Amino acid sequence: MIPPLRFSYLFVYFAGILLLSACGPRETAVERGNREQILSRGMGPDLSDLDPALATGTSDYTVLSALFEGLVAEDPVDLHPVPGVATSWDVSPDKLTYTFHLRANARWSSGDPVTARDFLSSWQRVLTPKLAADNASLLYLVQGAEAFNKGLVTDFSKVGFAAPDARTVVITLEHPASYFLSLLQHWVWWPVHTPTLEKSGSLYERGNRWARPETFVGNGPFTLKEWRLGQRIIVEKSATYWDAATVRLSAIHFYPIEDINAEERAFRSGQLHLTEALPLAKIDTYRATQPQLLRIDPYLGTYFYRINITRPFLNARDVRRALALSVDRDLLVKNTLRGGQLPAHAFTPPGTAGYTPQARIETDFAEARRLLAAAGYPDGKGAPVIELLFNTSDNHRVIAEAIQQMWRKELGLDVRLVSMEGKSVLAARRTGDFQIMRSSWIGDYADPLSFLSVWTGDSGNNYTGWSNPDYDLLLHQATRTDDSAAREALLQKAESLLLADAPFIPIYYYTHVFLLQPSVKGWSPTLLDHHPYKHVWLQP
């Protein structure tokens, strides 16, 4: 039976609460943070890893960028390369050799100096085939790196990295690349303190648990203080950082709140300075009532559905085309997303470093039905149920439900929605245990290559099973072409090849919609959503 409520106890309890709260409102995390320079921010799904070689997601970057620094850093306003660990660099006339001069006072949080050797051993680690780093291909434009990563060469001294002395790093490229310095800002290029790694396991194997608060060593403006899975991550200002005088924040608290409604509530109750996302349904309200808190920043990224083309039914090109053609992205963006996004008709966002894809996937229901019939499934007859996987988030669910209905209505296909938390989705992606999954790609650097190189056969970010030698060849040629018009023509051709095969379904180009307390200063809108924390401060 239900025990009778003890009203007297309840009364005393509530009276107590009233008494306590009558002494004045409690200081919120935001107010305390403003006073003590502690930034509290939402970060979306929890981390996958804090090891720069193995981290894969944007939420990893969110934390990593506080803990590490590469050879070059980013300007807080337009992200152009500025000195990081390197004070300066020289480029050879043929644009193939870059010589970086490291600063003498760059130090690890353990006190050791950051040396050229640290960089080289970190890159060797990334390229070691056994480690199978997802982002290893970002190093491929270094001479010999690809061969080493694929196990064709086992002698690392054959790779175009050299350290003539402790404070000089020389990198030799396969071909000239105007975007090389921007590429260096990707976390996979950041150094790790190899002696620390060796203490807690093997350098070249996964599962080394060195990136824990007890053992962590980094070289960034902050250092890892606390990491409680699913609860929060705390980083504190590093005393050993060479530019500690510039760092104004004393600490950053990261909260992995996957439920964006909960995140918005946390923001409203003064627990967060900024959120990672905003529920679609709330955009209009904030726009109308509190526009000073709402930020809609441009964001170089594409929201799309990956198709596992190794699965029956989905391995038919006509089926994939039909699916892609029957998504009414314009309507979806205009009436459901409402956050200033652009409908995506290709993969590379328009205007990425002057490149706008000419090939387009238009919405054409009649053609989609025709293609599906041609593939042997007129009106969806005989087609299996498609599973659509997405990580648990209301925004993803709403979009998935809309597209589920479009496919059902226009093509007669049955779609089952499967929602899992972030880590399981990443695991499914890695093992190929999905049919269609929600994905996004955020540019690592502002160049169409950052997008199109996802789909090469040997890319660690492809995950669809799709590969096309012609496509790989076009990209290969494009990277080796200095003439920008010829390069663009090659990229355009590659993108139209890609769209014709449709191993993915483009949905929209991002804008970053989030909430920001006005007390956060130095948070400029940047195309890659990078905000170097050392230039951020709080001022109520």
Added chain:
Amino acid sequence: MLSLSPKKLPSADLAPAQLEQGVSPWRDAWHRLKRNKLAVFGGVTLIVLVLACGVGPFFSPYGYEQTNLDNTFAKPNLSHWMGTDQLGRDLFTRLLYGGRISITVGLVATFVALTIGVSYGAVAGFFGGKLDAFMMRVVDILYALPFTIFVIMLMVFFGRNIYLLFVAIGAVEWLTMARIVRGQIMSLKKMEYVEAARSLGFGTQRIIFRHMIPNILGPVIVYTTLTIPGVMMLEAFLSFLGLGVQAPMSSWGVLIKDGAEKMEEYPWLLIFPGTVFSLTLFSLNFLGDGLRDALDVRSAKD
């Protein structure tokens, strides 16, 4: 039974054997229930709701999954009586379809819980001793099993479908019921009428199910009326986990969860499902109260 007049009850000139069958406690209870206005209100409301959810969708011009991206977040109006949601789906239609799921889950899962729980608890309580100790330890063990993990296990073994929902919820909800019934039976089994029944030579089964269980209907019914809303909310939770109701199908739990997230901007998305859900729960409680009063044999001496 349609005998409405109490005057037609058997009178003294009938044979004694017939007289012992007499007024069945059920007919008596039905008569008392009818006089309880709140209970009648509850019953009628429930019937109306069940009919509306069962038949209503056939008359709706919209489907529960039919989106209209040109008409999202429409306020209640003549063509959409309860407005539309984020994808332009008609809320009224979704509410009716959702009711089918929620009411079915509520009734079926509760029925499962009731059947298992009452039989199990009654047997344990009646026999006592080692059998009781053993049966109750089984209940304790099942209690200790975390519900979410249990559900995920079921999902792994049987895949996702709606019938699992009934099994999963029913399998968990009967535990408390079994404990309640056991306690009641233990306190009843020393009563004189049980002794009397036993001395008349009735079998154990008959004593338990004909003599004792009617005497514990009060707490059982109260607990059952509390179980149904609990089960409905549980269904919402499970649907959120991905078991049970699959999008785009709706249920009241799903609609309320969605509505609660958008209540400041689009209050109708919460008000309508919330009102209907509350109405159902109130009706169930009134009906349960009335049933308890009507079935309580100890107060049947009017």
